[in-house]
Amino acid sequence: MTKRTPIRFIINPTSGPKSRVDVPACIQKHLDLAFFEHEIVFTEYAGHATQLAQEAAAAACKIVVAVGGDGTVNEVAQGLLYTDTALGILPKGSGNGLARHLEVPMKIEGALQVLNQGHIRTIDSGHINKHPFFTTAGIGFDAYISSVFAGNKKRGLQTYLELVLKEVLTYKHQTVKASINGNELDTDCYVMAFANAAQYGNNAYVAPMADIQDGLLDVCLVRQMDLIKALHLSYSMLTRQLANEDSAEYFQTKHVQVKTEEPMLFHADGEFKGKSTSFEVHVEPQSLKVVTPL
Structure with a gap:
């Protein structure tokens, strides 16, 4: 009998909007059980998904699947960086930025079919002050919204948009010094976003x-x-579409340095990480294997 491929599902039971979908039952029904030997585990605290992913990678698990939103995906992906174990995603959050960029179906049944196909490719990761990110990181307004959102009992896209509309015209820009591709910028900064993928989430x-x-x-x-x-x-x-040059400026680079006089907030994949007056942001090419549609 051919040995089945080991796959671990890491489920964040508190992730995303409430859903009636029974994820373990859906996995049992739609996963190719003739090919995969699967295990389901649940996170119990912040950072637990990274530990569970690291354990699976150390045990030579072929695929580890993040079942949750962008925060859960980030934690699982951190545990799989620079390993031969691939990240799979069952989207269950409000933004689902990496899943959308990789064109993983938003419905769990469709995402499971992607896992059954087993197409694996390797992508880059970004790092901001040693915090890995896989879609976007940023300083300024988007980080401020992440900090407010993190403390809000109500979650979901509607809550996020309400916060943006409430704060967008009252948030004040700051002065920063940035080094991008050897060019020094002494500039105002309302937001500086560092994008590994094209979108924040929600398209x-x-x-x-x-x-x-x-x-x-x-x-x-x-x-x-x-x-x-x-x-x-x-x-x-x-x-x-790209915004016009009066609204935003775009650069491509491998490394960015930013220094500020006053501490600025920052986020990684939408998760608020704190504040600093110095930021080191860089890309790690070809550092994470992922399961994607063919």
Whole structure:
């Protein structure tokens, strides 16, 4: 009898909007059990998914599947960096940025069929102050929203959008010094986003041209914000277009340094990480194996 391929599902039971989907039952029904020998485990605390993923990789598990939102995907992916174990995703969050970029179906049944096909490729990862990210990281406004959202009891896209609309015109830009491709910028900064993938999540494209396999980060800099810029940027993000040069500037680079006089907030894959006056951001090419559609 042919030995089945080991696969571990790491489920975050608190991730995303409430759903009636019975994930373990769905796995049992739609996973190719003739090919896979599967195990299901549940996270119990922040950071647990990384530990569970590391354990699976050390045991030569072929695929580890993150069942949850962007935070869960980030934790699992961290545990699989630089290993031969591939990340799979069953999207169960409100944004699902990496899953959407990789074109993984949003319905669990479809995402399980992607796992059954078993197509694996290797992608880049980004790092901001030693925190790995796989879609986007940022300083300024998007990090501020992440910090407020993290403390909000209500989750989901609607809550996130309400926070953005409430804060977008009252948040104040700061002065930063940035080094990008050897060029020194002394600039205002409302938000500086570092994109490994094209979107934040929910098909909101902060860097439409970003390629997750090109060994580069796409940097989007918005110096200041007003109502006209806010409307234009929103339209550009939702229609997958580059904003005009009056609203945003774009750069491609392997490494970014940013220094600020006042501490600025920062996030990695939408998860608030704290504040700092110094940021080191770089890309690690071809550092994570992922399961994607053919």
